[in-house]
Amino acid sequence: MPERRRRPHPVLLGAIALVAVLGTVALVAWPLGGWETATPASARVPNVEPAEGLRGGLLDVAVDRVAVTTASPDVFSELEPGRVWLVVDARLTVRDTDPVATLSYQDALLVPGVTSLDATVHPEQLLREGDRASWINPLVETPVRFVWQVDDAWVAAHPTVTLGLCGWSRVTGVIIEGDYWTDRREVATTEVPVLDLRGSA
Amino acid sequence: MRAPLAVAIVGVAVLAAAILVETAPSDAQEQHGAFPVALTEGERGDGRNLAVRVADPRLADVVVLDGWRGTTTGEWLVLDATAAARSSDALLVTTLRIGELSFAGLDSGEADTLESTLLEPGLPWRGALLFELPADAAALPGADHATLRAALSSDPRLDSVLELEIDLTTLPHDAQVLVPSLERTTW
Numbered sequence: 142m143p144e145r146r147r148r149p150h151p152v153l154l155g156a157i158a159l160v161a162v163l164g165t166v167a168l169v170a171w172p173l174g175g176w177e178t179a180t181p182a183s184a185r186v187p188n189v190e191p192a193e194g195l196r197g198g199l200l201d202v203a204v205d206r207v208a209v210t211t212a213s214p215d216v217f218s219e220l221e222p223g224r225v226w227l228v229v230d231a232r233l234t235v236r237d238t239d240p241v242a243t244l245s246y247q248d249a250l251l252v253p254g255v256t257s258l259d260a261t262v263h264p265e266q267l268l269r270e271g272d273r274a275s276w277i278n279p280l281v282e283t284p285v286r287f288v289w290q291v292d293d294a295w296v297a298a299h300p301t302v303t304l305g306l307c308g309w310s311r312v313t314g315v316i317i318e319g320d321y322w323t324d325r326r327e328v329a330t331t332e333v334p335v336l337d338l339r340g341s342a
Numbered sequence: 343m344r345a346p347l348a349v350a351i352v353g354v355a356v357l358a359a360a361i362l363v364e365t366a367p368s369d370a371q372e373q374h375g376a377f378p379v380a381l382t383e384g385e386r387g388d389g390r391n392l393a394v395r396v397a398d399p400r401l402a403d404v405v406v407l408d409g410w411r412g413t414t415t416g417e418w419l420v421l422d423a424t425a426a427a428r429s430s431d432a433l434l435v436t437t438l439r440i441g442e443l444s445f446a447g448l449d450s451g452e453a454d455t456l457e458s459t460l461l462e463p464g465l466p467w468r469g470a471l472l473f474e475l476p477a478d479a480a481a482l483p484g485a486d487h488a489t490l491r492a493a494l495s496s497d498p499r500l501d502s503v504l505e506l507e508i509d510l511t512t513l514p515h516d517a518q519v520l521v522p523s524l525e526r527t528t529w
Contacts, residue, residue, distance in 0.1 A: 232415075240446040276446040280476035281416040 188330045197328035198308030200241060200249050201234040208336040209296050214288045225296060225339060227255065229287040229304070233277055237311065240276040246285065251305035251327055255289050296337070305330045376498040381506040386529060389502030391432060394492045395424045396471070396506050402519035405472060410453040412472065419473040420519050421490070423456050424527055426466035432494040434461055438473045439491065440510070441484025448472040454524045469524035485510040
């Protein structure tokens with residue numbers, strides 16, 4: 142009488158297959174640093190010295206000064222109660238082949254705790270040599286003053302501030318021709334002291 | 343006889359379709375690009391809704407226009423121009439192409455350039471066109487055949503664009519240029 146072989150239980154077969162797959166994947170992942178322990182190079186945001194300038198996007202930004210003040214940056218704007226002006230003087234250089242419009246370069250800097258809603262001095266009022274140009278042409282270093290309103294608590298918490306350079310990708314529309322911006326991300330940061338000019342306003 | 347005739351008709355149809363496919367515009371620029379109109383320096387050129395005359399291109403470090411003083415870390419390309427619309431009111435939009443780079447004409451409200459003025463049919467304005475360029479723009483690749491483009495929209499597809507070729511490498515370069523004020527003129 143032939144000996145009858147028992148077939149392994151299906152659950153056991155499944156468990157063996159699972160262990161085999163996980164083992165193989167682990168062997169591949171091990172020399173690569175294991176699971177989620179490696180940061181892709183593209184995800185690392187370089188922190189640079191202020192003198193080096195922020196680079197890596199369509200714009201280079203050299204930050205000259207960051208200050209809080211109660212002095213109005215223009216003759217029209219007024220402070221809301223309990224707030225002060227946060228003023229960043231910088232020089233922008235377009236590294237793309239085409240001009241960058243005001244509506245785009247107004248967002249070139251990312252400031253922690255500050256949103257575009259705080260930019261009560263709006264893009265058309267960004268000061269550029271006392272002027273209001275619609276465009277910055279490629280390769281022309283252009284002084285620009287960014288102005289936001291922040292509250293006193295922000296000032297107390299920020300003797301220094303880490304400014305980020307916003308990178309983005311330019312997409313040219315077809316139906317309505319023009320530039321559109323996608324893939325906004327921080328591409329470099331720099332830490333700058335915040336001058337308190339409230340007493341000298 | 344019918345079969346050979348049908349084959350001949352189909353053959354002609356296929357041939358016509360092949361010619362159509364081969365000769366029809368294949369890319370976006372050919373399908374709905376602008377219609378370029380070549381300009382000669384100092385002479386009037388006419389597009390669908392725009393007439394322009396451009397003359398006397400030169401480079402400058404500083405431009406003075408009425409009470410406005412234009413400084414830059416680069417340099418200015420300054421041109422005298424006369425422009426009018428031809429059929430309806432419109433604003434002039436200019437760009438300068440140097441190799442792969444594109445530069446927008448100054449349309450600041452602080453400086454009364456030709457580009458900041460509403461053009462009306464048959465009523466020409468004379469004024470300046472200003473381009474803020476990087477320092478030593480004449481050394482950029484393609485500077486010897488830069489192209490000034492004048493249109494009535496930043497999106498001139500399927501409309502005419504007046505084009506003037508400029509050799510930046512041969513232009514005079516002044517420390518300061520006093521630009522005449524915007525004024526009504528005649529052709």
